Amino acid sequence: MKQTVGVVGVGALGSIVVKALMNGIDGYELVGVSDVQKPALDIPLLSTNDLIDAVDIIVECLPPREVPALAKAVLDKGKTLILISSSALLLYPEIEEWISASKMGRVIVPSGAISGLDAVSALKESGIESAKIMTTKPPKGLAGAPYVVENNINLDGITEKTCVFSGNAYDAAKAFPANVNVAATLSYAGAGPNNTQVEVWADPDAKGNSHEIEVTGGSSTITTRVDNLPDPSNPKSSMLAGYSIVATLRKLSKNLSVI
Ligand SMILES: NC(=O)c1ccc[n+]([C@@H]2O[C@H](COP(=O)([O-])OP(=O)(O)OC[C@H]3O[C@@H](n4cnc5c(N)ncnc54)[C@H](O)[C@@H]3O)[C@@H](O)[C@H]2O)c1
Incomplete structure (x- = not known):
């Protein structure tokens, strides 16, 4: 049925x-x-x-x-x-x-815009020592985010790849609620929100959104990278x-x- x-x-x-x-x-x-x-x-x-x-x-x-x-x-x-x-x-x-x-x-x-969650959840069974996700977007992809507004970050003034935020997944969700679903998903698959580090980068040369994951544990080191072109009907999303x-x-x- x-x-x-x-x-x-x-x-x-x-x-x-x-x-x-x-x-x-x-x-x-x-x-x-x-x-x-x-x-x-x-x-x-x-x-x-x-x-x-x-x-x-x-x-x-x-x-x-x-x-x-x-x-x-x-x-x-x-x-x-x-x-x-x-x-x-x-x-x-x-x-x-x-x-x-x-x-x-x-x-x-679902895995959303990232890769490697299958291996991350398997590694969790033997213990995760560190988990990190680095998200890179064109500066305009971060416009309007609470963290950008509250800290008066001048996105138009960014001329080279720059780290604009670093913190755990909870802090990242409050700072960039529409941009860091990937960090939330990684944290639930792996080390949990308090122990998942998130970096948000603005890159004026970026054509789309990229997400790099580094997760380490006793038996393995997992490194993945996905480069996503923005969805034509919503540039903040990845198809x-x-x-x-x-x-x-x-x-x-x-x-x-x-x-
Ligand atoms: N997990 C991931 O990796 C990942 C990646 C990209 C986007 N996302 C998230 O997916 C979600 C959807 O993204 P999208 O690009 O399709 O967004 P979108 O803005 O293109 O579409 C949202 C839709 O919801 C409708 N809507 C708004 N309020 C509603 C309500 N109360 N009831 C019914 N419909 C309502 C809107 O009219 C619109 O059609 C977003 O929250 C986005 O942050 C997650």
Whole structure:
């Protein structure tokens, strides 16, 4: 029997997921979407509550500030939430309490815009000694971030690759809430938010967003780097994050999957 799916937020990433489901992913039926704007795609538009009632799985592709209300409603109804705005887990710690309290509900975080989480979670079993992620973006990709505004950082004045922030994943989520989902995701896969170091770099020569991970432990050193071109419909997002949701759905539905 097919599992039913709804997508909440049909912007840059949600559109990738909806198009993939409309083309057909074995094991799933797309019931509809929810968005505050009418999406360009020809698919039933439901209220978020009606959509949650109608499906087994909700795919979240919202701004982080909209995530707590959605997460509470999905978990209260014992459904599955595929969560791409993972920084919300750091910004709104109550979500973890709702996950613990939910009898049937669960939250699945796709790999998003980074690589190597499979190896990081394996290394965690033998102990992680250090975990670090370095995110590099064009300066304008950091515009409007609370840390940039509060510290009067002149992004236009940056003429060479410059480290603008260094701290742990909790501090990074508050400083750059829309930019560091990757740090939140790495921290949950590995060393936890307090022990995951984050550097944010502004590079005027960068064509897109790149994320480098360095995780060390007794048995291994994991180093990965992903260079993502920005999504044309939202330069702050990377298309890879949308495809990681589609890949997650495929893995969950298969009898044989590599995770
Ligand atoms: N995990 C990762 O690696 C990763 C990578 C990129 C982006 N992200 C995150 O994914 C999320 C989605 O990114 P995007 O580029 O698709 O954003 P987007 O701005 O393109 O789309 C957001 C959509 O949500 C809709 N929306 C806003 N409020 C709503 C509400 N209350 N109910 C229903 N719909 C609502 C908007 O109308 C819009 O269509 C963001 O939080 C972003 O930070 C995560």
